[in-house]
Amino acid sequence: MxxxxxxxxxxxxxxxxxxxxxxxxxxxxxxxxxxxxxxxxxxxxxxxxPQSAPFQNLKWGLLLIGAGAGLFLAYLLDHTVFKHMAGEFDNDDNAAIYFSLIAIFGGIGLFLSYHIEKKEAEKDGKNKLEE
Known part of the structure; x- marks a missing residue:
């Protein structure tokens, strides 16, 4: 070996x-x-x-905040709720919850970023029409 x-x-x-x-x-x-x-x-x-993307930092920030929140929630669930199921399953079989919650909360972060960008674009569109 x-x-x-x-x-x-x-x-x-x-x-x-x-x-x-x-x-x-x-x-x-x-x-x-x-x-x-x-x-x-x-x-x-x-x-x-290179063209600057004004909402790029927002998008990455919300994605990482969402992924971190998902990871934290998965950790809490794994060590509280699923800890009681250790008799049925091996405690290491909960890896899927980590990946799924990271993906779900990361997607929620991107969804929020999309809505914030859309709201700003609509506001800019109204301001241009008023001028």
Whole structure:
């Protein structure tokens, strides 16, 4: 068993740096290629900056808050409600509740983000019509 662990350690020590190098090389290569394509088309790459998404932070914040709330609720349920079922089931069989509640509450966070963005867009639309 120890021989397999040593071999795995050696493989990880070789593969991880190679993968990191390949990832960084790929990102730099694609960025340079994109700049060259813009120059070939007569565009100035310095003029085109990434578009800012004003609600991106809101979306990520609500998603992570929802996922955290789902994880916390799953933990509480697992250690209170499902603790009494330990005689029927092994206590480690409650992994599905963690994944499902993270997905449910994360989805609720994205749903709230959508409604907040929609409300702001409607408000901006009314303001533009009034001008």
């Amino acid at each position: 120890e021989d397999h662990a040593k071999e795995l350690g050696v493989m990880v020590a070789i593969i991880v740096p190679l993968a990191l190098f390949a990832m960084i090389f790929g990102i730099v290569y694609l960025a340079k290629r994109e700049r060259m394509a813009m120059i070939e088309r007569g565009m100035d790459p310095r003029r085109y900056k």
